[in-house]
Amino acid sequence: MQINNLTHDPSTRIGIVGAGCAGLTAAEELRDLGYKNLTIIDTKNRVGGKTYSIRYGDTTPQSRGIYEGGTVWILPSPLYKKYKKRYGISPNYRLMPPVQVFDLATGRVSSPFLIKSKSSLLSRLRQLKTFFQELGKYTRYDDPGYLNPIYRAMNESSPQWFAKQDLDFIREALIPIANAAQFGHLEENISIAYVIRLLALLNRCSLPKKLLLNMPQLQEGNQDLWNRIGATHNLCLGQTIKRFSRGKKILLETFSNQWEFDHLIWTAPVDEFLRVADASPEESDIFSRVREIKRAVITCRVEGLTPGIFYCVKNTANNPLPPSYPLAIYEVDRGSKIYNFYPFMDETTTVEELKNNVVDLVKRLGGTEVKLLGEPLIWKWFSHFSSQDLENGIYERLEMLQGCDNTYFSNELTAGVSVPYGMEYAADLVQRFFSQKQSSAVKMKTSQELYVMEQT
Template sequence: MEINHSVRIGIVGAACAGLTAAEELRDLGYQHITLIDAKNRAGGKTYSIPYAHRTKQTRGIYEGGTVWVLPSPLYKKYKKRYGISASQHIMPPVQVFDLSSGKISSPFLVQSQYSVVSRIKQVVKFFGKLKKYTRYDDPGYINTAYREMSEFSPQWFANNDLGFIREALIPIANAAQFGHIEEDVATAYVIKLLALLNRCDLPKKLLLNMPQLQEGNQELWNRIAANHDVRLGQTITRVTRSQTILVETTSQQWEFDHLIWTAPVEEFLSLADASPEERDIFSQVRTIKRAVITCKVEGLPSNIFYCVRNTSQQPLPASYPLAMYEVDPGSKIYSFYPFMDETTTVEELENSVLDLVKRLGGSQVEFLTKPLIWKWFAHFSPQNLREGIYERLDMLQGCQNTYFANELTAGVSVPYGIEYAADIVQRFFPPQASSIGKMLQKQELSTASNQLARH
């Protein structure tokens, strides 16, 4: 079956999932692909910000969005294709800081009632359980095992006699994704996040010293975007679907045959002619807010990555940082990661950072920018999961030639997002590329490689 190369595909969102969809479609021979994004940059939640000139010792940037780069076959393919350095910047090992005692320790050495033997047994048991959730060919939450994990997270860990694992890893999970609401979310989300650890070798699982791209986590996506038709700074005002799909912005309009929506689904509801089923599903989505605050601080230890212990016995304000690390060893530049509720102010965020710095013995805090605030962790309630909402969402894929691929469908983290987007392309777009399409693809990639070499 030959592809109709006149097919016009629109992708809303030029972040990692949208750019992956574009890249995979082009590999199949599609030529008329347009990405539309309201931001003035590509990359979405990968956002690398320079603070100094790069040296042999330092990258000179901090990550305003996604912190770690975790393994994915797509990452490997794209890094090679676009000339990203094979060597990576390895971050400091994660340690847990207990505010009440002032103690700092490795996650698997935190103070606990469990014996060493019990700890080891739980670690082995837990990583064994994670194997069934670590398949690269099973993106999203359609696996029936997730529907069966709709109980609250503390209950699941207790039922599986994994109390120590909860003590060791939930501070990291909260810092990465859940903030102060982890005890109220379905276990499926917690397990899917922690399953990323099974993509790492044993030392990384235990030390949690994860990599970043030397050029910055955003640079890969900048290079991919440079080879596609990406329209930045375009605020969509309306999406109308009939025989074709009309996307209107404040300054332009496009007509497409297919639309891949990788932006938040809440925006789809406000802009598109959503069906009753789309409205019913997407109106039940919940989100939280996460902030990134980057400062220059005197007096703190160098080359550190701390997660702050946050439990029901030791609750912290929503505005309190749950993680912080030095962006380059010896730079004295630290990023802090608090979450927010509806009443949290910027002043509260900054005061919480000052309190944590003081507890760690630091001083002279200089805020480099205002907090970067992200809408984070799109999810459904445990009851929604029990009732099969992800199965309903999957049934929407392809209706009115519209497809959804974002963190709600895939899970929070770049690997999940790009793998889900690639899966959508594989499922719904013909895989056969004509010989002309393959030839064009090789020519384009050769040209891109030559351009990168000159730079």
């Protein structure tokens, strides 16, 4: 494995594997730097990755007529602002219903910050102030992914960290939402780095949005921005990669085409990389350590539920839920009677089990008839490393891979689960490795300097 110096040549042939938010952002930023020979390859027949907007009805002044089969909401990013303006996306957002917590044991529904707790009002206010100040350390737009060495030290479990910081009420209030969005049943066992990085997205919001948690969606659907971006690039969709090899050039072969590239940016999941690539021992070791969970999105027409709800389900030690139980439910358009449900899965979960658990939750909420609008959409979710790997510097090792054999990685693993994080990491990677000058956006050591720091 070797690192090749990149000269800024507009005719350089750059392949991008993955037409999701990271891949399309990389393409946009490369084109802004003057690169003209870009090819984006994806196994799916659509762009957008985990943004997947599905139409169920007509658009009206009250209804988008869309449900999100992937990423639920969007959160602020300077790149979103730039791309929305560039591609004529409506400047107005559609605000989702405020998030509330549904306590499965008691049937109580409340705002996250008004849940029943042993903490006094004064203690709650103190914890809120302390926590949002703490999140400020992790909210910088110019600090993408897990490059900051601060994350390496954040390897204790989430319950330990919240207890040590005397933030028990904050954990009670926000972990049901964090689990529904990302962690499922894993939160008690993963590094606090992942939990804090997710919750740091809240600090991008105004104070009312932090407290009410009524998050925005694009009026046209979250995927539409990526449809518009993709339409301006050289897309090769429906292309399953058979193999690729790296020498003086990168040779990539699908079952129907083959390409030759000077550089390759891999934005697809890394288990797919290991399946098709001439992986080095270091790549194989790092990527074989990656852990994942599966998340399902189940869309149903439901009778009898309160309109305009967005509930996250509180799971308690006294009333544990199976991994396949929905952790969130919301009505996609108020009055539509179309609801999305969000369970996670383990290796034993069946689709029938997912459906039965949806029906059970509907009954607990007072609903009656449930009709699925299609089979569950199942996603690979939350790529992460163990606490021990984090402590041992796995992200520093991953950073050392960038540029080796003219290959670069920008995906959920490097950036974190969130569209803005994926965009920002991809844009930063392009600036660091493909621009004529070092990125001014991120004040960090180069890969080589990180390596020296590790050895000393």
